[in-house]
Amino acid sequence: MARIEHLILLISFTILAITGLPQKYPANSFADSVIVFLGGIETVRIIHRWAAFALMAGSVYHLFTGAYRSLVRRERMRMLPQRKDVRDWWDTVRYNLGFTSEPPKMAKFNFGEKIEYWAVVWGTAIMAITGFMLWNPLATTAVLPGQFIPAALAAHGGEAVLAVLSILIWHLYNVLVKQRNFSIFSGNLPRHQMEEEHALELERLESGGEIWPGGSLQGVARRQRIFLVVSVIVGGLMIAGLIWAFTFEETAITTIPRVTREIFTPLGTPMP
Amino acid sequence: MRSFSLWLVGLIIVLIGSFLWWEPAAADFAPDTAVTLPQQQVSGDDRTDLACLLCHQDTTAEITFPSGETISAQIDLDSLAHSVHGSGDEALTCTDCHNPNAYRSPHSGVTAPDYASYRLEKAAACEQCHVQPHLDSHTQLAAAADTAVACQDCHGEGHTVQPAAMFDAETGTAVCADCHTEKDATTTDPAGLFNAIQYGLFDRQPGENYCLACHTQPGLTMTFANGDAVSITVDPDGLHDSVHGADNPWQPLACANCHRDTAPYPHEPVTAASARQFTLSQYGLCEQCHNYNYERATNSVHGDALQEGNENAAVCIDCHGSHEIPTPNEPRARISHICEQCHSEIFNEYAESVHGAALLEEDNPDVPTCIDCHGVHDINDPTTNLFRVRSPELCAKCHANVELMDKYEISTDVFETYVADFHGETVTLFEQLDPTAETNKAVCYDCHGIHNILPPDAPHAGIKTNLLATCQQCHPDATDNFPDAWTSHFRPSLEHNPLVYLVNLFYDIVIPLTVGFFAFMVFTDIYRRVRERVAGRRAAGGE
Structure with a gap:
């Protein structure tokens, strides 16, 4: 499940970044060549919006799987930040700098992963809201002050840079540079990597812990039925809302009307 | 005596013929254009000829000038009879040229100091009928008497005047070539002769004087086939004050510099059917010198319109x-x-508009005139997508110029803030990538107006007085808050667009902090890994 979500996120995020950043830096010639390569600014915008649609759909999907796992299967939400994460971070820094010889033992989701996850949640929320505002400025200004539009543009651009830089520096370092970690594609993590990054989870699993701890299958069938009904209704509404949001308003006329006027109106008097 | 009798009989026959056939020859002088040359009625009094010829047809008498020069007083009657003035419809009598009052026998002595002056004096007699300008240009040289050219120098001595047609022939060119031989021109070729005159002996044009002698006469008109009548009187002062006139830094132009084909007199008949047609046939003359601008104008919106058959095109x-x-x-x-x-x-x-008023009322040197936006000579079609997409650059030429705008306390942020915004960014991208594509994104003039641009805060009509209406031109569903979505060309600050300013400030702080944090973590991790590897290698080396 998480692998599919990651793939959706990976593809849509990359497309959004490729089609979005050149729009933020139109004066940059490389940005321009990207836009040319993709078929012009209007095409780029359309691609950007479809990618946004994919990202939104992926986010909805994630919300549903998350809801299913926590509400139906009653799994513990182990992605939530804990006090231990701060300690783990501090210990990691000390370990890296050589102040201690023991690395911290971290759980299934270590502090770095949690930072990333919540950064994505935060970033996606920001991007979705500001993106909607930019896409539908008339509807937005019917409710909010006009200044929210340029502010949304600023936030959309700022958040984009923040997200891309974070991914490039933090995520790609951790999964590609430091060591090649393709577990998100394969579903398997080599033992030495698990020892290094998730020692606590390894210990827990090896001591017979459940893969999905906290799950309770008691009455799960009933919850599943409820969930199915609710999710179909809510999901349908969300997809409808998404489509509605994407075709929300006719922001501007598509063609500036051409004004025809007589230009030859001679004076009939001699030249000055 | 026998030859005299023969001549007498011949003359009587000629005179009778003259009485029968002679009529005022005004029509023959009238050129195809409506130039009317003043005509003097010739007297046709044959008896004076008889009297004159009694002495002058066979004499050894000489006329002596104060300078000591002498000429024969004898008239070559044979030449006279073959001259243009001695035969045919236009035959003249002696007194037509030699004023009978002055020439009554016994003649008073010549007053001219020398032969050259005498010939110039006599040339005045030609002008009684021939108001021909080139005489003027040549006789003006009389100040330097030795270079003065009298009518007779070219057209033959008074009694041997050749018909004008002769000057179209090769022999005529040789006459001019007598003087104008400086350059190696082919004087037998009319065009070559013309050049020889133009750049020859005197390095002068058959200039204005040549043409203006006729064309300064008031009331000259040229009538075209369709009835259009245009004045062909040229104001010599206007001509001199013209950019091509006396003050031309390069060299003053003579009529013939432009009118190369029509300059020699008599002119070829004008074939243009109307005054406009004539104008259209003439403007190509400018190309001779101004070929660069001529070409640009030909490729301009005016040139295109002309090409499409719009005769009104400039x-x-x-x-x-x-x-x-x-x-x-x-x-x-x-x-x-x-x-x-x-x-x-x-x-x-x-x-x-704000531009036009400043130009027309204050002669402001900075505001754009028509050509600053539309170009001069190579004027582009302003209705194309290309023009539209490039128009912001056009405005930016002045409105992004700090030095220029400071004078008027106008912000130069307008262009950059426009480009930073959605409209401007799109248009700029269009301009760089696909400038001929149509775009519905606003350019400067969509909001500010085209020719009727007013200051944004002008009362009643300024863009600020009803910004919403301006927005609604393209965003028909826009509501009251919508205009504020536009940053009004202000860079975000606490004063203008504070929300944008704060968002930018937030990211200006958060981005470096986040990146710094991640970078720190990455570097500590690298530090540890390098340390471990070095330690591992040492341990391996130690074993």
Whole structure:
């Protein structure tokens, strides 16, 4: 499940970044060549919006799987930040700098992963809201002050840079540079990597812990039925809302009307 | 005596013939254009000829000038009879040229100091009938008497005047070549002769004087087949004050510099059917010197319209004038007035705009005239996508110029803030990538107006007085808050667009902090890994 979500996120995020950043830096010639390569600014915008649609759909999907796992299967939400994460971070820094010889033992989701996850949640929320505002400025200004539009543009651009830089520096370092970690594609993590990054989870699993701890299958069938009904209704509404949001308003006329006027109106008097 | 009797009989026959056939020859002089040369009625009094010829046809008498020069008093009757004045419809009598009062026998002595002066004096007699300008240009040299050219020098001595047609022939060219031989011109070829005259002995044109002798006469008109009548009187002062005139820094132009084909007299008949057709046939003359601008104008919106058959399309002389060509941009307002000739409605709009008012009322040197936006000569079609997409650059030429705008306390942020915004960014991208594509994104003039641009805060009509209406031109569903979505060309600050300013500030702080944090973590991790590897290698080396 998480692998599919990651793939959706990976593809849509990359497309959004490729089609979005050149729009933020139109004066940059490389940005321009990207836009040319993709078929012009209007095409780029359309691609950007479809990618946004994919990202939104992926986010909805994630919300549903998350809801299913926590509400139906009653799994513990182990992605939530804990006090231990701060300690783990501090210990990691000390370990890296050589102040201690023991690395911290971290759980299934270590502090770095949690930072990333919540950064994505935060970033996606920001991007979705500001993106909607930019896409539908008339509807937005019917409710909010006009200044929210340029502010949304600023936030959309700022958040984009923040997200891309974070991914490039933090995520790609951790999964590609430091060591090649393709577990998100394969579903398997080599033992030495698990020892290094998730020692606590390894210990827990090896001591017979459940893969999905906290799950309770008691009455799960009933919850599943409820969930199915609710999710179909809510999901349908969300997809409808998404489509509605994407075709929300006719922001501007598509063609500036051409004004025809007589230009030859001679004076009939001699030249000055 | 026998030859005299024969001549007498011949003369009587000729005179009878003259009485029968002679009539005032005005029609023959009238050229195809409506130039009317003043005609003097010749007397046709044959008896004076008889009297004159009694002495002058066979004499050894000589006329002696004070200078000591002498000429024969004898008239070669054979030559006279074959001359253009001695035969045919236009035959003259002696007194037509030699004023009978002055020449009554016994003749008073000659008053001219020398032969050259005498010939110039006699040339005046020609002008009784022939108001021909080139005589003027040549006789003006009389100041330097030895180079003065009298009518007779070219057309033959008084009694052997050759018909004008002769000057079209090869022999005629040789006459000119007598003097104008400086250059290696082919004097037997009319065009070559012309050049020989133009650049020959005196390095002078058959200049204005040649042409102006006729063309300064008031009331000269040329009538075209369709009834159009245009004045062909040229104001010599206007000509001299023209950019091509006396003050021309390069060299003053003579008529023939432009009118190369029509210059020699008699002119070829004009074939243009109307005055406009004639104008259209003439503006190509400008190309001879101004080929660069000529070509650009030919490729302009005017040239295209002309190509498509619109005869009203402006050609060189419509804007610049023909004989009286002023410096087109002095004063600057003249430029826009020139365009007004054809585009008066647009001019009136412009005249009320912030730019037009400053130009016309204050002679402001900075505001754009028509050509600053539309170009000069190579005027582009302003209705194309290309023009639209590039128009912000056009405005930016002045409005992003700090030095220029400071004078008027106008912000130069307008262009950059426009480009930073959605509209401007899109248009800029279009301009760089696909400039001929159509875009519905606003450019400067969509909001500010085209010719009728007013200051944004102008009362009643300024863009600020009803910004929503301006937005609604493209965003019909826009509501009250919508105009504030536009940053009004202000860079975000606490004063203007504070929310944008704060968002930017937030990311200006958060991005470096986040990146710094991640970078720190990455570097500590690298530090540890490098340390471990070095330690591992040492341990391996130690074993």
